Amino acid sequence: MMMRIGFQFLILVLIISTTVRDRMATADNAYTLDTVREALVRQEDTIVFGLIERAKFPFNSQTYDQKYLEIPGFCGSLIEFVVKDTEIVQAKAGRYENPEENAFFPENLLSSLVPSYPFTKILHPGAASININKSIWKIYFQDLLPLFVSSGDDGNYAQTAASDLSLLQAISKRVHYGKFVAEVKFRESPQDYEPLIHAKDKEGLMKLLTFKSVEEMVKKRVEKKATLFGQGISLNSSDDNNGKQKFDPSVASKLYEKWVIPLTKEVQVEYLLQRLD
């Protein structure tokens, strides 16, 4: 009698554990090399749109001047006020529960006030929280912005800051997608990565992750998108190609070549180094 109950119980446990494993397996299949690549391609459009929209405003240096803003209880520039406070609102609304999202001021955030959503969790727990936004922030304001915005001031500092935040978020998302790229690549051929990870061989990992031909294609495609999306469009089709460009397309490919691609690979390497912890 006891043996029969025990046997039935065992069958029950086996059935439950296989269905749970199946559900986990299907959730994991949301991220594959193909879907990750598709996501990266789609994100190019978002970044190019973001660049074009930021280029609508001149530099508007007051936005970035700590001395311009004099708010009791707050020390910083207008852009810092906008980004910090907007991120708090977004955090309360659950944005950063999604592993694809990374805040610029994570130390500032409050917890989500909305019901938890079962986002697919494929990242290795220890490595999932890699966040290099402080570097991205610096590069964005010191190196990228001066490349493509005209000097000048039109007083629209709040809109300028909102525009910067939107573009920063798009760049950050793409760069941190390196975690998903790395996880998917690792799962495909762990034997290739494990020895390098154990040896903490950053250079070896970087070499393994680099495909020059793919990078060239990405840069060319981004430049093509910037050319197409940045052109002035009129109904007279002969005007289109000599139409006024809203935006210098080479800035988009430079952004990818000098910063987006290298930083994404840095994130991949950092992620992999922690993958076996």
Place this chain on the structure above:
Amino acid sequence: MMLRFLLVVVVLISCTDIYKTVKGDEYTLESVRASLVRQEDTIVFNVIERARFPLNSPTYDPHYASIPNFSGSLFDFILNQTEDIQAKMGRYINPEENSYEENLPASLVPHYNFSQFLHPTAASVNINKSIRKIYFNEMLPLFVTSGDDGNYAQTAASDLSLLQAISRRIHYGKFVAEAKFKENPRDYEPLIRAKDKKSLMKLLTVKSVEDIVVKRVEKKAMVFGQEVSLDHDVNGKYKVDPAIVSRLYLDSIIPLTKDVEVEYLLRRLD
């Protein structure tokens, strides 16, 4: 002789001063039209970006997000809080910007001297309540797929960005109306005094121009929404159906802009 010369000089100098205080000469019919054209790109980009997410209906469900001390949906929360931040940073000091929320905090930043082109009593026309309703009831269902991916915060932020672009374009009708009025005040004055909405609407409507706008928006949706590849032309695949994008203009954005123009003009002589 010297006195008369000095008098002429003084008069000339005071004339230039008067010219300088006539602000808002940055707005002309041509500059207003150029701005509207550029705003098409912003609206098309934002439609494409919103279409990345499915409908994500919990975003708009007041019962989904139970945020302490706040009554409304997740979208309402994000709209309210984000406009709050933007208001403090001076966004709505610019006459081109119109908020969806009322009772926003005052700007905390130094005052910026934006051009004051609009007639003071008519400048505050704000039809954002209608725009918001039309956006969620009529526009959004046209170009988003049904479904749920959990990204409600990003969805709401995306909606807000698009709503701001649409609002700015529609309320640009105030600048269009002012520029048109300044060009031909005699055409408008009798209609305004008679409060003749229908005739004002007729006077403001140039079908051929509207057709060009709708066609150009469709073309932009085709160019900006295309799948771009290096090796082959992916024809016919768009992130959003360009015909739908042009419908947004035909059915909602153009008519609402004219509503604003009429509303503005009705107050122009106050």
